[in-house]
Amino acid sequence: MEIGTPIPSPRPAPHDDLDRLDRLILAAETAFMAHTGASQRLRATGAEVLSGGVASSWQATIPGTVWADHGAGSRLVDADGTEYVDLHGGFGVGLVGHAHPAIVEAVSSRVRRGTHFGQPVQDGIRVARALAERFGLPLWRFNNSGTESTMDAVHLLRVATGRPKIIKVEGTYHGHHDSVQVSVYPTPEQAGPAARPSSVPAAGAAVPEDLVRLTVVVPFGDVGAVERALHEHRGEIAGMIIEPVMMNIGLIAPPDGYLRAVSDLLHAHGAWLAFDEVKTGLAVAPGGATQLFGVTPDLLCLAKALGGGLPCGAIGGVPELMNLISDGTYEQVGTFNGNPLTMAAARAVLEDVLTAEAYEHFETLRSIMVEGVQSIQRRYNLPGQVRAYGAKGAVIFTDQLDNYRDFVAYADQWGHAHWLYQLNNGVFLPPWGKCEQWTVSVQHTAQDVLRFLTNLELLAADLRGATLGVAS
Numbered sequence: 315m316e317i318g319t320p321i322p323s324p325r326p327a328p329h330d331d332l333d334r335l336d337r338l339i340l341a342a343e344t345a346f347m348a349h350t351g352a353s354q355r356l357r358a359t360g361a362e363v364l365s366g367g368v369a370s371s372w373q374a375t376i377p378g379t380v381w382a383d384h385g386a387g388s389r390l391v392d393a394d395g396t397e398y399v400d401l402h403g404g405f406g407v408g409l410v411g412h413a414h415p416a417i418v419e420a421v422s423s424r425v426r427r428g429t430h431f432g433q434p435v436q437d438g439i440r441v442a443r444a445l446a447e448r449f450g451l452p453l454w455r456f457n458n459s460g461t462e463s464t465m466d467a468v469h470l471l472r473v474a475t476g477r478p479k480i481i482k483v484e485g486t487y488h489g490h491h492d493s494v495q496v497s498v499y500p501t502p503e504q505a506g507p508a509a510r511p512s513s514v515p516a517a518g519a520a521v522p523e524d525l526v527r528l529t530v531v532v533p534f535g536d537v538g539a540v541e542r543a544l545h546e547h548r549g550e551i552a553g554m555i556i557e558p559v560m561m562n563i564g565l566i567a568p569p570d571g572y573l574r575a576v577s578d579l580l581h582a583h584g585a586w587l588a589f590d591e592v593k594t595g596l597a598v599a600p601g602g603a604t605q606l607f608g609v610t611p612d613l614l615c616l617a618k619a620l621g622g623g624l625p626c627g628a629i630g631g632v633p634e635l636m637n638l639i640s641d642g643t644y645e646q647v648g649t650f651n652g653n654p655l656t657m658a659a660a661r662a663v664l665e666d667v668l669t670a671e672a673y674e675h676f677e678t679l680r681s682i683m684v685e686g687v688q689s690i691q692r693r694y695n696l697p698g699q700v701r702a703y704g705a706k707g708a709v710i711f712t713d714q715l716d717n718y719r720d721f722v723a724y725a726d727q728w729g730h731a732h733w734l735y736q737l738n739n740g741v742f743l744p745p746w747g748k749c750e751q752w753t754v755s756v757q758h759t760a761q762d763v764l765r766f767l768t769n770l771e772l773l774a775a776d777l778r779g780a781t782l783g784v785a786s
């Protein structure tokens with residue numbers, strides 16, 4: 315059967331899909347282990363000195379870890395020498411692709427002139443100016459990761475108000491500091507009622523109960539829940555940290571008017587709004603979700619794509635909050651903040667790579683992917699939808715995904731099978747399929763994303779019992 319031929323069989327009941335997915339996953343995991351032998355040997359060797367054989371727990375993927383060797387343009391080459399179209403983008407960092415000439419030039423000319431002084435360099439002013447223009451917030455500081463950015467944001471919210479508590483959305487990941495390690499992926503048994511979620515420590519005993527109770531958890535998209543939290547904890551809420559588009563449980567856009575209503579409510583209660591744009595910033599639009607949805611927060615957190623592959627974070631904000639740094643009320647510090655190498659890379663990202671043409675290119679690739687996925691979903695009668703903004707998007711294998719409870723309610727097998735099929739057929743999506751999104755870079759081509767569509771169709775065809783020739 316040709317790719318693209320409609321499949322006549324009726325859509326099976328969901329449990330039939332899951333039985334079949336389980337069988338496909340088993341075969342695909344076997345194929346995965348067979349073609350990643352060198353990676354699996356490295357993981358075993360690594361485990362002698364690296365806990366779990368990896369550098370970060372998210373790299374301990376199932377059934378095994380793929381070790382990277384090098385990258386060029388839109389491609390990543392693993393330790394077995396297999397080349398992939400890289401839609402992983404290193405967990406959403408890779409808007410510039412690999413070894414982009416502008417980044418190579420910026421970093422290599424800087425590296426020869428010294429890589430660390432612990433003193434500011436001029437590139438930092440250019441980076442901050444570019445961010446101020448893109449996001450409409452006048453004052454910035456740098457750090458080294460998304461975790462540091464959201465930690466600075468939470469600290470500033472507390473310092474500005476003298477209040478101890480923050481509001482956070484159930485199912486968002488904002489990094490691994492204590493205040494936000496609450497209700498990230500709680501189990502249904504822990505999570506409490508959907509409308510009034512419990513505050514559940516994400517890292518077990520690592521986050522003491524005394525800290526957990528300072529983070530009040532609400533469902534995404536529910537203005538009433540924010541209002542209730544502000545009333546129930548009157549005078550105690552410093553502010554709310556939110557991903558304006560949720561991007562660690564697939565992809566969920568804010569309902570119309572939600573961000574504005576939340577901002578107004580917080581201000582009415584003397585509290586502040588912080589956007590975590592670690593994933594969305596620079597990726598969904600030049601000025602991130604802030605530009606896309608027309609609501610400017612009081613504080614904005616960036617990281618990931620900003621450094622063009624180097625570890626760089628930033629926090630921007632309104633003078634009322636950022637002046638608490640300049641007047642010494644809050645010491646925003648870090649040995650590597652504004653490091654010359656990361657500043658050189660970030661300047662090149664903002665000035666040379668993520669230009670207006672880059673965003674047009676993202677849009678071209680986005681429409682090919684969205685239309686292609688929709689066509690496959692229609693022709694193979696797959697459940698779900700596709701959601702995409704700018705360089706990022708996700709195939710969502712459920713018809714309803716508005717919040718964390720919807721995310722938990724649909725089977726993990728969909729995302730896992732999809733990840734395996736893509737990986738076994740030359741396209742690297744981020745692992746933990748159900749949670750993550752694709753990221754395209756300025757160096758990806760239409761050919762690259764067509765390969766992604768071919769692989770999705772392979773999965774669809776195998777699921778529906780129509781063989782396309784190249785299973786897993």
Ligand SMILES: Cc1ncc(COP(=O)(O)O)c(C=O)c1O
Nearest residue numbers: 459460461487488489592593617
């Ligand atoms: C939305 C969001 N915020 C914060 C972070 C933490 O960033 P980092 O891993 O750079 O500390 C992440 C990481 O995936 C993220 O997705």
